[in-house]
Amino acid sequence: MGEIRELLRLADRFGEVNRRPIPKVPALRGKTVVNMFFEDSTRTRLSFDTAARRLSADVVTFSASTSSLNKGESLRDTVETVESLGVDALVVRHSSSGVPWQISSWVKRPSVVNAGDGCHEHPTQALLDCYTIARTSPVLADRYGPDSDDFDFQGLLVGIVGDISHSRVARSDVAAMTALGATVTLIGPPTLLPPSLAGWPVEVSNDLDSLIGDLDVCYLLRLQRERTAEALLPSLREYRAIYGLTEERADKLRSDALVMHPGPANLGVEIDADVTRRPCSVIGAQVANGVSVRMAVLYYLLGSGVDLVNS
Amino acid sequence: MLDAEGSRKADVLVSQGSVVAVGDITGLVPRGAVVLDASGCVVAPGLVDLHTHMREPGYEDAETVQSAARAAALGGFSAVVAMPNTDPPADNASIVSHVRALGERSCVDVYPAGTISVGRAGKALSPMAEMAALGVRIFTDDGAGVQDARLMRRAMEYAGALGVTLAEHCEDAALAAGGHMHEGEWSSRLGIAGQPAEAEELMVMRDLALARMTGAKLHLLHLSTAASLAMVSAARRSGLGVTAEVAPHHFTLTDAAVASYDPVFKVHPPLRSALDVAAVKAALADGTVDAIATDHAPHPRQAKEAPFDAAPPGMIGLETAVGLALSELDLPLAAVLALMSWQPAVIAGIDSAHGGPVAVGRPANLCVIDPEATWVVDPDRSASLSRNNPYKGRELTGMVRHTVTRGEPVVIGGEAQR
Numbered sequence: 001m002g003e004i005r006e007l008l009r010l011a012d013r014f015g016e017v018n019r020r021p022i023p024k025v026p027a028l029r030g031k032t033v034v035n036m037f038f039e040d041s042t043r044t045r046l047s048f049d050t051a052a053r054r055l056s057a058d059v060v061t062f063s064a065s066t067s068s069l070n071k072g073e074s075l076r077d078t079v080e081t082v083e084s085l086g087v088d089a090l091v092v093r094h095s096s097s098g099v100p101w102q103i104s105s106w107v108k109r110p111s112v113v114n115a116g117d118g119c120h121e122h123p124t125q126a127l128l129d130c131y132t133i134a135r136t137s138p139v140l141a142d143r144y145g146p147d148s149d150d151f152d153f154q155g156l157l158v159g160i161v162g163d164i165s166h167s168r169v170a171r172s173d174v175a176a177m178t179a180l181g182a183t184v185t186l187i188g189p190p191t192l193l194p195p196s197l198a199g200w201p202v203e204v205s206n207d208l209d210s211l212i213g214d215l216d217v218c219y220l221l222r223l224q225r226e227r228t229a230e231a232l233l234p235s236l237r238e239y240r241a242i243y244g245l246t247e248e249r250a251d252k253l254r255s256d257a258l259v260m261h262p263g264p265a266n267l268g269v270e271i272d273a274d275v276t277r278r279p280c281s282v283i284g285a286q287v288a289n290g291v292s293v294r295m296a297v298l299y300y301l302l303g304s305g306v307d308l309v310n311s
Numbered sequence: 312m313l314d315a316e317g318s319r320k321a322d323v324l325v326s327q328g329s330v331v332a333v334g335d336i337t338g339l340v341p342r343g344a345v346v347l348d349a350s351g352c353v354v355a356p357g358l359v360d361l362h363t364h365m366r367e368p369g370y371e372d373a374e375t376v377q378s379a380a381r382a383a384a385l386g387g388f389s390a391v392v393a394m395p396n397t398d399p400p401a402d403n404a405s406i407v408s409h410v411r412a413l414g415e416r417s418c419v420d421v422y423p424a425g426t427i428s429v430g431r432a433g434k435a436l437s438p439m440a441e442m443a444a445l446g447v448r449i450f451t452d453d454g455a456g457v458q459d460a461r462l463m464r465r466a467m468e469y470a471g472a473l474g475v476t477l478a479e480h481c482e483d484a485a486l487a488a489g490g491h492m493h494e495g496e497w498s499s500r501l502g503i504a505g506q507p508a509e510a511e512e513l514m515v516m517r518d519l520a521l522a523r524m525t526g527a528k529l530h531l532l533h534l535s536t537a538a539s540l541a542m543v544s545a546a547r548r549s550g551l552g553v554t555a556e557v558a559p560h561h562f563t564l565t566d567a568a569v570a571s572y573d574p575v576f577k578v579h580p581p582l583r584s585a586l587d588v589a590a591v592k593a594a595l596a597d598g599t600v601d602a603i604a605t606d607h608a609p610h611p612r613q614a615k616e617a618p619f620d621a622a623p624p625g626m627i628g629l630e631t632a633v634g635l636a637l638s639e640l641d642l643p644l645a646a647v648l649a650l651m652s653w654q655p656a657v658i659a660g661i662d663s664a665h666g667g668p669v670a671v672g673r674p675a676n677l678c679v680i681d682p683e684a685t686w687v688v689d690p691d692r693s694a695s696l697s698r699n700n701p702y703k704g705r706e707l708t709g710m711v712r713h714t715v716t717r718g719e720p721v722v723i724g725g726e727a728q729r
Contacts, residue, residue, distance in 0.1 A: 097572070099572075196495050
C-alpha cells in the first residue's frame with residue numbers, strides 16, 4: 001500500500017511535468033528501456049514509449065512479429081540476447097501469464113516491468129485507474145479535497161463488470177483498489193467469474209441492476225467476441241441485455257459516479273458509444289494519466305536518486 | 312534382504328544371469344567375482360516402473376532408450392514399461408520390435424507398451440494381437456485418454472481374448488479444455504486456465520463401468536484426485552479387478568508450486584490440491600493404489616524455458632522415485648518395495664523375471680538400497696538427457712547403491728557402469 005501511494009504521488013509530479021511547455025526531464029538520460037511487446041497493444045505500448053522518452057531514456061522497441069521467435073528461437077534465448085545488448089529495463093507484455101516472472105529469474109541486471117501478462121496482472125493499468133479515480137471522483141473530492149495525496153479509498157464502492165476470469169486488469173484493480181481501502185464487487189455471469197474466489201477480498205454479484213445505483217465507480221471490462229465460441233455466453237446480445245452499460249442503465253448511475261474502461265471498448269457490447277461521451281466517463285483521463293503513471297514506475301525503478309524538482 | 316516373502320539377513324551369489332545361492336555363501340564365491348558391498352543396505356528384487364517415456368524413436372533430443380535405461384538403473388529399476396507415444400508411435404509390430412531391440416542393448420529390461428488406437432488418434436483399434444504376439448502386455452494411448460467410449464469398449468472386449476491389460480490416461484479432453492494446471496484457487500489467482508479434477512474423474516468413472524461391462528483388465532495410470540481414488544476403492548470392494556498407479560509428484564507437490572510460473576511444475580494430470588495429495592498418500596497406505604510409477608517424461612531444456620501455457624507437460628523422475636517414496640511416505644520399506652517392485656511386476660505381466668523373491672534359480676534382477684543415506688537432488692548430475700526435474704535442492708533419504716540387471720551389475724556405488 002505504501003508503495004502504491006508513493007507511485008501515485010510520483011504520478012502527480014510527472015503529471016505536472018507533462019503540463020510544461022517542454023514535457024521532458026533528464027532523469028533517465030543514458031538509460032536504455034526496451035519495450036518487449038509479444039502481444040498487440042496500442043495504448044500501453046505508446047504510453048510506455050512516451051513515458052520513457054519524456055524521462056530522456058533511450059527506447060528500443062522489440063516487435064515479436066518480426067523477430068527470430070518466428071525462426072523458433074526460444075523465449076529465454078530471445079530475452080538473453082536483448083539483455084546482452086546492455087539494457088536497463090525490459091517492459092514486457094505477453095499473452096501468457098507469468099512471463100515477466102520467468103524473465104526476471106533469467107536476467108541478471110535489467111529491471112523488469114510487467115505491461116500485462118496473459119490473464120494475470122496489468123499493474124500499471126491498475127495504478128492509472130487508481131490515480132484517475134483519485135483525481136476525478138466527486139465523491140473523493142468531497143471527502144478529502146480534489147488534490148489530496150492520501151489516496152484513501154475507504155468507503156468507495158467499485159463495481160468491476162464483465163469477463164473477470166480472463167482479465168488481468170480486474171486482478172490488478174482488485175489488488176490495488178482494495179489495498180487503498182475500496183470495497184470492490186465483481187459483477188458478471190457465473191461463467192465469466194474465476195472458478196475460485198477463495199482469498200479474494202471482494203464481493204460477488206450476478207446482478208448489475210441491483211447494484212448500479214450504489215456504485216461510486218462502474219468499471220467495464222472488454223468482452224472478447226471469442227467467449228461465445230467457448231460456451232461461456234449464449235450471445236453478445238444477451239450479455240449486453242444483462243450486463244452492458246447501455247444508456248438506460250447509465251441513467252441509473254448516481255450523478256457523482258464514474259464510468260471507466262481500460263480500452264479498447266467494444267461499443268455496443270459492454271458499453272454504448274453515447275455513454276463513453278457522457279461527463280461521468282473518465283476513459284479519456286485514464287489514457288492521459290497512463291503516461292504520468294508509467295513515468296512514475298520507470299523513474300521509481302531506474303531513476304531514484306535523481307532530483308526531480310531541479311531537473 | 313527384503314522381498315515379498317519377508318526379511319532376512321543374507322548374501323546373494325549371482326552367476327550367468329541367475330541367483331545361484333542365497334544365505335551364507337562363504338566358500339562359494341569364485342576368484343575375480345565382483346563384490347557389491349551391501350552393508351547397512353537392503354537387497355531387494357529390482358524395481359519395476361510401469362510408466363517410463365523413453366522418447367525413442369522420434370524425440371532423441373529429450374531422451375533415448377539408453378539414457379532412460381541408465382537413469383532407471385540409477386533409480387534401482389531393473390525393468391521399465393516403455394510408453395508408446397513415440398514418433399512414430401508404437402502401434403504396430405515394427406516399432407515394438409525396434410524398441411525391444413534398443414532395450415536389449417540397454418542396462419535394464421525394457422518392455423514396450425503398445426497403443427490402443429492407431430496413431431493414438433482414438434479412432435481405430437491398433438493391431439493389438441500382432442503386438443501381443445511379440446510379448447506386449449500393456450496397451451495405452453497415454454499422453455491422452457481414449458475419448459470415444461465406444462472405441463474403449465471395443466478395445467476392452469478385443470483385449471479380453473488376448474489376456475492383456477489396457478491402461479488409461481484418464482483425462483476428458485472436452486472438460487479439460489486445454490487447462491494447463493489444476494483448476495482451483497491457484498489457477499484463479501495465477502490467471503492460468505485450469506482443468507478441473509472432474510476431467511480425470513469422469514473418465515475413471517466411465518472406464519470402471521466399461522471394465523465391469525466387458526470384464527477387461529484395466530489399469531489406471533497416474534491417478535491424482537481424491538475422488539478418483541475413492542472410486543477405485545469402491546470398485547475394488549464390489550469385486551472389480553482394476554489396478555491403479557500414482558506418480559511421486561502427486562504425493563509430494565501441490566498446485567501451489569506453480570506460483571513460480573516455472574514450467575518444470577507443469578504436468579498432466581496436473582499437480583493438485585493439498586487435499587488430493589493427502590488422499591493419494593492415504594490410498595498408498597490402505598492398499599487402494601497398487602503401484603508407484605514414475606511417469607518419467609523428459610523434455611529438452613528450451614521446451615521448458617517457454618511461457619507456462621506453451622510448455623509441454625511432464626517431469627523426469629526415475630532417479631528420485633525411491634528417495635521420494637522413502638522420505639515422504641510414512642510407510643515401512645516392505646510396503647514401498649511392494650509398490651515399486653513386486654506389485655508392478657505382476658501388473659506388467661513380468662513377474663516371472665522381476666519383482667519375485669530373491670531365490671535360487673530366479674533371474675538376477677536386484678537392487679541394493681541404503682534406506683538411511685541422505686542426498687540432495689542435483690538435476691545436473693542426472694543420467695537423463697533432460698533436466699526437467701522439479702526437486703532441485705531437495706534433501707531426500709533413501710538412496711540406491713547398486714543395481715543388477717540380468718545378472719550384470721549395471722550400477723555400482725551409485726555410478727552407472729555403462
